[in-house]
Amino acid sequence: AQCGIGGSTTLGRCVYIGGQSGIHQHITLGDYVKVAAKSGVMSSVDAHSTVGGYPAIPIRDFHRQTLFLRNQTTTKSSKS
Numbered sequence: 001a002q003c004g005i006g007g008s009t010t011l012g013r014c015v016y017i018g019g020q021s022g023i024h025q026h027i028t029l030g031d032y033v034k035v036a037a038k039s040g041v042m043s044s045v046d047a048h049s050t051v052g053g054y055p056a057i058p059i060r061d062f063h064r065q066t067l068f069l070r071n072q073t074t075t076k077s078s079k080s
Helices: 059-079
Strands: 050-052
Touching: 050 059
Parallel strands: none
Antiparallel strands: none
8 A cells, every 4th residue: 555755754763654644744753653544644743652534633532533423423314
């Protein structure tokens, strides 16, 4: 899978980038950062962090948002 990394991005040691992810220019990804697939990283990420989504946010927040949206659509369709 492909991923795009801006020309002046600084990557720390042991950075994992999931497929189809994009990394904006002029930012830094710290050591041991994990980027989920299909994510868009628009700002620097601290070391030992895991991010996901577009724009990329901490993975726990991303999962909360995904569950909230799924519950909202499920609730509305089941009331009809």
